[in-house]
Amino acid sequence: MVDEQMVTFELVSPDLGDEELDEEVRRLGSELREAGLDARVVADGGTVPAGAKSGDPVELIAAIAVALSTTALEEVIRYVWSWLKNRKRPQNVKLSVSGGNFDISSEMSSDQLSSLLAAIAAAQTASGAPAG
DSSP states (O other), X not given: OOOEEEEEEEEEOTTSOHHHHHHHHHHHHHHHHHTTOEEEEEXXXXXXXXXXXXXXXXXXXXXXXXXXXXXXXXXXXXXXXXXXXXXXXXXXXEEEETTEEEEEETTOOHHHHHHHHHHHHHHHHHHTOOOO
């Protein structure tokens, strides 16, 4: 039996409207499913932060939950980073894995991505999750 963990990728883009954000997250989910992953789209229209005033912009969030073997995690993170780099507008993905939260940006360099992957591996080791 292969160890699996649930990983959540949240696409965050204050520049996209509801429909564009929905299209983008569904596109990524579809591409992950085509790659053979159990990727489920979980949409959230965003929440109004405490203390927000009428007229404040609300950052829209849409998420994809993926069940991954621990050995596939790095490959999927690299894929999502590459996907982000090919978008027309700068975008970010918030990654939740092994009890930690990490940001992947379309503007990250490959060295920054390598540092992020090392931090995720360290978080997995610290949480007792098997590292890929």
